[in-house]
Amino acid sequence: MMPILCRSGAVMAQTWDALIVGGGPAGLTAATYLRRYLRSCLVLDDGRSRARYIPESQNCPGFPHGISGTDLLGRMREQARSFGAEFHQGRVSGIVKDGPDFVAMAGDREIRASAILLAIGIRDRLPKVDWIEEAIQCGAVRLCAVCDAFEARDQVIGVYGPLDEIVTHAEFLRAYSSKIVLLPTAASLRPPDGARLDGFAVLPAGGELSFDGEKCAYRAGGKSHVLDTVYPFLGCEPADSLFGDLGLKATDTGELQVDRYLQTNVERVYAIGDVASGLNQISVAVGHAAVAATHLNRELPR
Numbered sequence: 697m698m699p700i701l702c703r704s705g706a707v708m709a710q711t712w713d714a715l716i717v718g719g720g721p722a723g724l725t726a727a728t729y730l731r732r733y734l735r736s737c738l739v740l741d742d743g744r745s746r747a748r749y750i751p752e753s754q755n756c757p758g759f760p761h762g763i764s765g766t767d768l769l770g771r772m773r774e775q776a777r778s779f780g781a782e783f784h785q786g787r788v789s790g791i792v793k794d795g796p797d798f799v800a801m802a803g804d805r806e807i808r809a810s811a812i813l814l815a816i817g818i819r820d821r822l823p824k825v826d827w828i829e830e831a832i833q834c835g836a837v838r839l840c841a842v843c844d845a846f847e848a849r850d851q852v853i854g855v856y857g858p859l860d861e862i863v864t865h866a867e868f869l870r871a872y873s874s875k876i877v878l879l880p881t882a883a884s885l886r887p888p889d890g891a892r893l894d895g896f897a898v899l900p901a902g903g904e905l906s907f908d909g910e911k912c913a914y915r916a917g918g919k920s921h922v923l924d925t926v927y928p929f930l931g932c933e934p935a936d937s938l939f940g941d942l943g944l945k946a947t948d949t950g951e952l953q954v955d956r957y958l959q960t961n962v963e964r965v966y967a968i969g970d971v972a973s974g975l976n977q978i979s980v981a982v983g984h985a986a987v988a989a990t991h992l993n994r995e996l997p998r
């Protein structure tokens with residue numbers, strides 16, 4: 697193999713079979729699969745997995761008594777490492793195509809790989825308050841109704857966001873509690889056509905959320921309303937815009953566009969996990985990783 701010079705002048709040691717950008721459940725599972733296919737892979741991660749917010753997941757297959765997000769990530773990292781996956785801490789700031797390969801920039805490092813797996817996840821738009829992480833940790837704020845509405849059964853549930861967005865989420869939550877309170881932000885005050893507001897309490901728009909260390913309250917119209925838990929639905933975006941450089945396409949709903957093997961519109965660039973799915977779940981991320989890694993192994997010459 698020809699030595700390759702980094703910008704710093706140092707020699708780049710190798711061309712990896714795959715560079716995995718992101719060390720959440722998707723990236724870590726892909727690393728385990730690729731190493732077990734005897735492929736070289738490097739995981740580059742800057743440590744902001746959404747899973748780190750999970751106080752205790754009750755729907756993660758194989759953990760009947762629940763598992764915290766950080767514990768799960770630790771186990772998945774240990775598993776990938778046990779098969780020889782390599783890890784670097786840092787942020788990939790750009791990826792370009794270079795002949796048959798890709799070159800990624802991370803700090804002053806340039807990393808060459810035959811394939812890229814983008815497992816970069818998404819970023820939630822959250823209420824701009826300094827207590828948000830503390831409230832998530834104790835379940836006063838929840839971010840994923842599919843994940844944990846079961847645990848909020850029969851509670852007073854606040855649903856926070858633009859009215860045209862939150863009504864459909866509130867309808868989903870209606871199955872879990874009859875005490876649903878809509879907390880509209882000022883952004884939009886009209887429910888979508890055909891939406892049913894009956895059965896929901898609707899508080900005045902543009903109120904203020906607060907947190908007392910155990911529960912949130914919503915203050916509007918001179919009154920404060922205490923809520924057992926609050927789901928903010930303020931939308932999300934891909935965690936990084938790396939794919940801009942590569943010309944990757946997105947769907948109308950903002951996920952990266954992929955085929956059934958999770959390959960994007962650029963050959964040997966895969967997108968897996970939350971960044972490629974509207975159903976943001978660990979089991980989906982894990983399944984994506986298995987499919988993409990297996991397809992890549994089949995396509996990539998030895």
Ligand SMILES: Cc1cc2nc3c(=O)[nH]c(=O)nc-3n(C[C@H](O)[C@H](O)[C@H](O)COP(=O)(O)OP(=O)(O)OC[C@H]3O[C@@H](n4cnc5c(N)ncnc54)[C@H](O)[C@@H]3O)c2cc1C
Pocket residue numbers: 717718719720721722723740741742743744745746747748749750751752753754755756786787788789815816817818832838839840843844935936938968969970971976977978979981
């Ligand atoms: C509060 C909460 C509770 C949840 N509970 C559950 C649950 O009970 N069950 C369930 O199935 N799901 C749950 N989820 C969802 C679950 O966390 C996600 O579906 C899962 O983490 C997605 O995995 P991922 O690997 O796609 O992305 P992530 O886990 O978000 O990992 C992406 C990684 O990529 C890294 N990254 C991004 N850009 C770059 C870059 N340019 N360079 C280097 N690294 C980069 C990030 O730092 C991050 O570490 C929950 C989420 C939240 C927020």
